Amino acid sequence: MLTLENVGVRYGGVDALRDVSLVVERGRVLGLIGPNGAGKTTLVNATTGLAPLASGSVRLDDLRIDGLPAHRIARAGVARTYQNIRLFGALDVHANLAAGAFARPQRLHDDEIRSLLERAGIANVDPAAQASSLAYGDQRRLEIARALAAAPSVLMLDEPAAGMNPSETVRLVDTFRAIAASGIAVLLIEHDMTLVRAACDAVVVLNFGEVIARGTPSDVARDPVVVEAYLGTGAEALA
Amino acid sequence: MNALADFYARHSQLIDQIGINAVLALSLSVSLQAGQLALAQAAFMGIAAYVSAILTLNYHWPTAATILVAVIAAAVVGAALAYPVRRLRGVFLAIATIGFGEIVRVIANNLGVTGGAEGMSGLPQDANTLAIYASLAVVALVLFLLSRTKFALAVALVREDEHAARGVGVDVGTVRTLSLALGGAIAGLAGALYAHSSAFITPNDFGFERMEQILVWCVIGGVTSPVGAVLGAAGLSVLPELIRFLADYREITNGIILLLVIVFVPGGLASLWRRGPVRVRV
Numbered sequence: 001m002l003t004l005e006n007v008g009v010r011y012g013g014v015d016a017l018r019d020v021s022l023v024v025e026r027g028r029v030l031g032l033i034g035p036n037g038a039g040k041t042t043l044v045n046a047t048t049g050l051a052p053l054a055s056g057s058v059r060l061d062d063l064r065i066d067g068l069p070a071h072r073i074a075r076a077g078v079a080r081t082y083q084n085i086r087l088f089g090a091l092d093v094h095a096n097l098a099a100g101a102f103a104r105p106q107r108l109h110d111d112e113i114r115s116l117l118e119r120a121g122i123a124n125v126d127p128a129a130q131a132s133s134l135a136y137g138d139q140r141r142l143e144i145a146r147a148l149a150a151a152p153s154v155l156m157l158d159e160p161a162a163g164m165n166p167s168e169t170v171r172l173v174d175t176f177r178a179i180a181a182s183g184i185a186v187l188l189i190e191h192d193m194t195l196v197r198a199a200c201d202a203v204v205v206l207n208f209g210e211v212i213a214r215g216t217p218s219d220v221a222r223d224p225v226v227v228e229a230y231l232g233t234g235a236e237a238l239a
Numbered sequence: 240m241n242a243l244a245d246f247y248a249r250h251s252q253l254i255d256q257i258g259i260n261a262v263l264a265l266s267l268s269v270s271l272q273a274g275q276l277a278l279a280q281a282a283f284m285g286i287a288a289y290v291s292a293i294l295t296l297n298y299h300w301p302t303a304a305t306i307l308v309a310v311i312a313a314a315v316v317g318a319a320l321a322y323p324v325r326r327l328r329g330v331f332l333a334i335a336t337i338g339f340g341e342i343v344r345v346i347a348n349n350l351g352v353t354g355g356a357e358g359m360s361g362l363p364q365d366a367n368t369l370a371i372y373a374s375l376a377v378v379a380l381v382l383f384l385l386s387r388t389k390f391a392l393a394v395a396l397v398r399e400d401e402h403a404a405r406g407v408g409v410d411v412g413t414v415r416t417l418s419l420a421l422g423g424a425i426a427g428l429a430g431a432l433y434a435h436s437s438a439f440i441t442p443n444d445f446g447f448e449r450m451e452q453i454l455v456w457c458v459i460g461g462v463t464s465p466v467g468a469v470l471g472a473a474g475l476s477v478l479p480e481l482i483r484f485l486a487d488y489r490e491i492t493n494g495i496i497l498l499l500v501i502v503f504v505p506g507g508l509a510s511l512w513r514r515g516p517v518r519v520r521v
Contacts, residue, residue, distance in 0.1 A: 048406065074408040086403040088396055092516035099396050102389065103408035107521065130516030150407065 001025050002047070002078070002154045002185055007056035007066075009039070009046050009209075016042045017209045019056070024154060024185040029176055031200035031217065032189045035230055038206040040189045041083055044156045048080050049073040060154065075103040079152035081143040083159045083189075089132030093117075096131050096142060100149030108149060119182075120145035121175050137168045141175075148179065155179060156187045161195050173198040193221065205230070250480075251368060255436050257476045258371035259429050264456045264472035265378055266425035271462045273418035274398035276333040279320060280426040280453050282340035285347060285445025287313040287427030288434040292359045293352060295435075302365040302435055309431040310424050317423020321416035340450055347442040358441030359434075366435035374432060378425055382465055392519045394418060398463070455493060459500045461509025463517075470508055 002024040009017040017039045024030045032040050045051035047058050049070035058066040065073050079100070088096050097116055101108045110127075117123050120141040125134060131142060140160055147155055157176070161169045169192055176199045180186045190196050196203060197217040205213040205220055207229040213220050220226055247254065263280060270277045287309035294305040324335050347353045354360075385391055393414045396404035401411050434440050452475075460471025475493065485492050504510060 050402075050405070069410070070405040071408050071410045074406055080406055082403070082406075086400055086406070088399040088403065090399055090517050091395060092518050095392070095395070095517065095519045098392060098519065098521060099404075099407050102392065102396070128516070128518075133516075146407070 001061055002187070003059040004043070004047065005057050005059075007043070007046060007058065008054040009042050009051050010054040015054075015209050016051075017046065017206075020206070020209070020211055021056075022204050022211070022214070024187045026153065026183050026185045027180055028201040029180045029186040029188055029199050031196040031203040032187055032206065033191070033193075033196060033203060033220075033230065034206035037208075039209040040206055041158055042209075043206070044080055044158055044187070044189065047073075047156065048078055074150065077150070077153035078156065079147035079150045079154070080156040081140075081147055081158055081160055083162065085139050085143055087131040087139055087143055087146070089130070091131055092127065093125055093129050093131055093134070093142060094127040096146050097127075097149045100146035101151075103150060112149075116145045116149050117142075119148055119175070119178065121171060137164050140164065144175070144179075148184075152184060154185045154187070156189075158189045159191065160188070161190060161192050169195050170198075193217075197221070247368075253476070253480060255366070255368055255371050257473050258368070258375050259432050259436065260452075260456065260472040260476045261469045262371075262375050262378055262429040262432065263426060263453050264460065264468035265375075265382065265465055266422045266429060267453050267457050268460075268462070268465045268468040269382070269418055269422040269425060271457055272398060272465075273394045273414060274401075275415060275418060276329055277320075277324070277336045277419055277422070278333050278450050278454060279317070279336040279339050279419075280422065281445045281447070281450040282336075282343040283313040283317055283423040283426035284430030284433065284449070285340075285343055285440075285442070286316055287430035288440050288445065289347060289353050289359070291431040292362055292434050292440055295362055296359060297352070302363060306428070306431040306435070310427045313427025313430065314420045314424035317426075318416050318420035320423075321412075321419045325412060325415065337447060337450065340445075340447065344442045344446050347445070353442070356442065358439060358444075360439040362434055362438045362440070364436060364438050366432040371432055371436065374428055378428065379465070379469075387521065389521050390414075390417070392521050395517060395519050455497055457507075458497065459507055461507025461513070464507065464509030464513060467507050467509030474508075 004020055004022050007017055007020045034040055042051055046053055049068055053066045057064055060076050060078060063076060065076055088099055094113055097113055098108050113127050117125055122138050122141045125138055134142060161172055176186060188200060200217050203217050203220045204211055205226050212229055213223045213226045267280045290312045291305040291309040294300040294308060320339060324332055327335050348356050393409045396409050397411050397414045405411055456471035456475055457468045461467030479489055
């Protein structure tokens with residue numbers, strides 16, 4: 001279980017995050033939504049050690065992980081994907097998955113490679129293919145497979161559907177639900193409300209670095225504060 | 240057999256030089272494979288050469304022991320250098336490490352124990368062809384064995400994307416430090432061999448010109464390929480002998496070759512046989 005308590009992040013004189021608290025439980029998918037610049041990626045960066053906390057704490061089960069260097073947080077069991085794909089492009093698919101399993105003591109076997117690709121929904125991808133040569137959607141899914149290779153207890157997905165077409169996005173729902181069902185706590189940052197509603201058990205809404213709402217996807221979608229902050233007057237888009 | 244002996248007698252110096260240059264090229268290749276344009280190999284080489292020379296001439300240590308201590312000294316300096324340059328990347332790292340090389344050269348130029356600008360002479364020429372190529376083989380073997388470890392994967396990940404490497408649990412700082420230390424150790428080995436091969440060293444043997452040569456070997460061979468680096472070093476070491484009629488234009492010739500490689504084979508010679516994605520199996 002990942003627990004953020006009163007987390008604050010400051011860039012210069014600007015509060016990128018202020019008093020953000022949330023819990024991501026094992027076996028569940030928590031959605032994190034909000035307008036551009038709300039602080040969603042900053043929250044992931046703060047959790048994974050890439051942005052220093054100005055206040056608050058981050059715990060992975062009983063282990064306090066804020067203040068640890070990024071590689072130690074990863075080794076503790078927090079895996080992530082990136083808003084802009086950050087595969088090891090010159091390496092082949094196999095090596096990318098081995099990279100994901102870097103912190104694990106045992107070698108990644110071929111059957112695990114196949115299993116990881118299958119879990120990410122790209123069972124048809126050749127492990128010997130160069131990562132950067134894959135289709136865009138497959139690269140997104142390979143990044144998920146790489147994160148899963150770490151056998152994480154928490155998986156943070158930063159806009160995994162960005163750039164995907166609607167049919168690819170729909171298929172992601174099953175992928176995320178299956179990942180959560182395997183006992184992983186999943187935090188999903190996403191703009192696509194169709195995906196959020198289908199995949200998430202609960203949603204936290206950020207705006208200007210603060211939590212403005214939380215609840216089930218349908219409750220949040222009806223919250224007038226969220227509608228105003230997220231979409232201005234276009235309330236029907238969340239409905 | 241006589242022809243071979245005759246060939247060796249005529250070219251033994253060049254053959255030894257090729258071996259030492261190949262070791263040097265491997266030392267820079269280690270840093271380049273970790274994505275670090277750290278250009279301090281000539282300095283590491285010089286430090287080790289002087290350590291070995293001082294221990295030999297002033298303290299009368301056996302040559303093998305001086306080489307061992309020299310290699311350790313160069314490795315320690317490499318590891319220590321990693322700290323002040325830990326936040327530098329690309330051209331900034333290159334400039335800082337070139338600056339470090341100049342500091343080493345100037346210090347050697349002004350210290351009494353190093354013989355100042357006149358350098359040190361009278362070293363026993365114990366680094367014969369067999370010792371040099373045995374050293375090259377040991378370095379190649381160590382690098383081959385390392386290529387089968389997680390360290391090789393970490394090096395490749397740091398080269399590709401430091402940010403993402405951290406995200407999968409790679410301690411980037413340690414990888415950078417170890418690669419500089421390893422590169423320093425290998426360059427140090429080359430330096431100690433050089434000192435005990437040429438019998439005479441001066442600070443200018445380890446200046447920017449030497450560093451530039453090493454970089455050119457690696458660029459021509461392929462910056463992430465140890466085999467390419469060795470071929471680049473061997474090729475450019477032999478080339479001046481093959482084109483003696485252009486001796487007056489040696490630097491220009493080297494420059495033209497470098498440009499041709501960059502333009503037509505940007506991945507270096509290694510890219511001629513190495514196609515497709517990088518495969519790391521650990």
